[in-house]
Amino acid sequence: MKQIVQSVSGGELRVVEVPQPEPGATEVLVATRRSLLSAGTERAVRELASASLLRKARARPDLVRQVVNRARTGGVRSTLAAVRSRLDEDMPLGYSAAGVVVTAGAATDGLRPGMRVATASAGHAEYQAVPGLLAVPVPDAVSDQAAAFGAVAAIALQGLRQAEVGVGGSVAVVGLGLVGQLTVRLALASGLTVVGIDLRGWTAELAGGAGALGLVEAGAATTEQVMEATRGRGVDAVLITAATTSSEPVARSAEIARDRARLVVVGDVGLDLDRRRFYERELDLRFARSYGPGRYDRAYEEWGVDYPIGHVRWTARRNVETYLDLVASGRVAVDDMVTHVFDVERATSAYEVLASDPRSLAVQLTYSAPAQPTSRVATIRPRHRSTSPRAGLIGAGTYAKATFLPALKAAGWGDDLAAITSAKGLSARHAAERNDIAVVAPTVEDLLARDDVDVAFVLSRHDSHAELAVRALDAGKHVFVEKPLALTRDELDDVLAAYDRNPGHLFVGFNRRHAPMVAYTRKVLTAGSGPITIAYRVNAGQLPAAHWYHDRRQGGRVRGEVCHFIDLASWLVGEQPRVVHAYGSGRGEPGLEEDVSVLLGYPDGSTATITYSTRGHRRTPKERLEILGRGHTVLIDDFRRLEVDGREVKRAPGGKGHQEQLAHVRAVITGNAPHQRGFEASIGTTEAALSAVAALAGIPQLPARLPTQIDVDSGVNAGISS
Structure with missing residues (x-):
């Protein structure tokens, strides 16, 4: 399928062929008919992507701080690799469209193939995998052109809801x-x-022309006109939909608002304000978050x-529904705002118009992909057979691209990368x-x-590891599965x-x-004998609230990361413990x-204590491993420095x-290496991690099926392959 992407680092725009996405149980696959370019948002995204690295850093100082903190704990080299990987990505554009449902996931409600829907949070592409709650059925009276406004209109409507102005009240946009134009029309309706x-x-x-009092900003003269229109009181609310750093x-909104009015920030504007203006009138400054409640909520969008309507009357989906109902009833019209229409093949022309024509307002793309797509393989380079x-x-996430693929090529696999696939397709294509991978497979x-x-x-998300390992083994493949091997027994x-x-x-x-x-x-x-004592301290650091590790379906950090240290x-x-x-x-x-201590006891009397904390200082290195026993004391400091019996060992290089x-x-x-029958160490680790989670839940149990001995006779690589 065709999809519009933009380079994160340089801002170059391309229409690329990628495999159609595979919808999950809570998603629908939609064949796009129309998509809307949101002028303000997409101009801002393009300008930032086209900016120099210094300008990007100035625009997003929060991300710069994250990079610095990661470099302090994870090392400069790995941090630079991750940053380069992110900057080298292609990002999809667009978020407001309309199309026809091709397939509906088992956990979606009220959606079926052939149904027209308005979609939110899906980009400019021939096919979209859309969260079921962000795919809204379109009434027959609403055209695809009008339905494509759905997500942008929901943003305007959510701002209006934040204003809390009843019938007969007044607002300024x-x-x-x-x-802003959509806000005007919804407010009039x-x-x-x-x-x-x-x-x-x-x-x-x-x-x-839509029925509002349209004014060109002229300072005091404009304020006087607003006061005249509101009987000298000022407006009940101001919705600020501008996009500017100023x-x-x-500040001007405070001058046209009545006493105790609400100011709702919808657009991306500067907020260097004089407190006195807001204090004197006790103004209420609010912010509208995208389409409405549910946006950015994983439970709503992904699950x-x-x-419940009794608790949250207006959600992102219900805001889109409201807009579509208003259009269907004739109370809101939007077709006159469409200034340009292009076929998706000419998407670059659409963005050129957006950048060059000051009167471009609503620019739309049209699509003609069939409602019954066939899976197509995107060939990046000609296939070749190899004896290797x-x-x-x-999976083609950040870890795969920044860490795994470079290591894979350095290990000799560079000429033997046959195919790649990912859930959404674009990351796999990139x-x-x-990495000169021959084929992007659709599924x-x-x-x-x-x-x-x-x-x-x-290399996919943790909840898919066990299932994919089984499917790959049954398909006759050798399998490498990233940790964890499984999330349940x-x-x-x-x-x-x-x-x-x-x-x-x-x-x-x-x-x-x-x-x-x-x-x-x-x-x-191994030169000595007897038990050893291990103290393993991990300064894991805190993750953003929206990080996928917080999704219980992914097993959490004990199963997903502490297993490494076990x-x-x-x-x-x-x-094995x-x-x-x-x-x-x-x-x-x-x-x-996220903050745990795991104690392991071994048959030979050895013990290991793993202290995993998210609350340490950000400058503290991530991992510190100390081993005492068999006549030696060994310190591995974040896999950068090795010390044995108080002396640093220079001839052992770093790396994990x-x-x-x-x-x-x-x-x-x-x-070319011994074939070990069994992978007892990996089974034992998985069992121990599952036992640790059970212990945290207050369910004491011993690891099941654990071998008591790891095969150490054939070197450090023993016990991990079948």
Whole structure:
């Protein structure tokens, strides 16, 4: 399918071919008919993307602080790799469209194939995977052209709701671009007296033609006109829909508002304000958040959990519904605002008009993709067969692009990257172009069916790991699955059953076992005998509230990250834990605990304490591992410095073992490394992590099926492959 993308680093605009997205259970696949370019938002996005790195940094100082903090804890090299990966991405454009439902997920309600819908939060593309609650059925009386305004109109309507002005009241709309014009018309349909103010005469005339008092901003003269229209009182509310770095629109709004009026900021404006103006009239300054309640809420958008109407009357979906009903009844008209229409093939011309024509207001794209699409493979370069194992990647997120793919190529896989797939397609296309991957497969099924894929690398979200590992093994592939291997014991049973019935190798991404400093430490420790004591301190850092690790479906940080540290402790001991205790902070549900201590007891008397905290100082390095026993004291400081018995070891390089593990995977598959039957260490780690979560929930239990001994005779790579 065709999709419009823009380079994050340089702002270049392209129409690219990507596989159509695969909708989830709470999503619908929509064949787009019309999409709307939101002039203010898309101009701002394009300008920022086209700006220099210095200008980007000045515009987003919050992101700069995040980069600095990550560099302090995670290291400059890995941070630079992540930043370069982000800057090298292509981003989709657009968020307001209309089309026809192709397929509806099992957990969507009231949506069926063939239904016309207005969509929000989906870009300019022939096909969109849209959250079910953001796909709204379109009445027959509403054209595709008008329906495509749905998401932008919901933004205007949410601002109006924040104003809380009843019938007979008055509002001023400051800034008469697309959102401002829609706000004017929705306010008029609500029975309000409306004043529209802008710096441009033609936009003021357009607002006047809709029934408002359209004024060109002229300072005191404009204030006098507003006062005359409101019997000398001032307006009940001001909706600020302008887009400017200046604070003048907000400051001027205070002068035309009545005592105790509401000022609602809808657009992106400056907020360097004089407190006195707001204090003297006790003005209420508010902000409208996008389409309405539900926007940016994972439960609403991703899980399809609607807010009960008795508690939240107006949601993002209901705001779009309201707009469509107003158009259907004839109380709101928008067709006259459409100034330009282009076919998607000419999308670059549409953006050129947006940038060059000052009178471009509502620019739309049209599409003619069939409502019954066929899955197409995007070929990046010609296929070639190789005698080496060929790799297929499932997942193309930040970790895959910034860390995994560079390590994979450094480990010798560079010429054998056959195919890649991802849920939305665009990220896979981008990764393929940057890493010379031959094919972008539209779905996991397509990738696993390819005869030129010998090894499936599962790099997707945690809740898919076990299922994809089973499917890949049953498809006759060797499998590398990123940690965690499974999130429940039932999932682990399914993986083990698939492993037993198939001949393929199975590897798990516990890369720290393969770190050069760990290999050196193992040699030091195996020279002695007796138990060892391990203290592993992890300064994990806090994650944003919207981070996917907070999604209970993804298993939380104990199953998803603490498993790394459990695995390394067991690897160093040379055995699997017989006892697992875990203690948490008690904040939140046990499966999502973020501050925990895990105590592992081993059959030989060794112990390991893993302290995982999100509350340390941001300048503290992430990992510190101290081992005492067998006549030695070893310190691994964030995999950058190794100290044995008080002396720094220079000949063991840093790094967390990604490249070394992937080189080992290749060696095993090609027969150049010993083939171990079983992957006991990875099973043991998974069991121990699951036991830790159970302990946090107050369910004491011993890890099941754990072997008591890790095979250490064949070197640091033993015990991880089938």
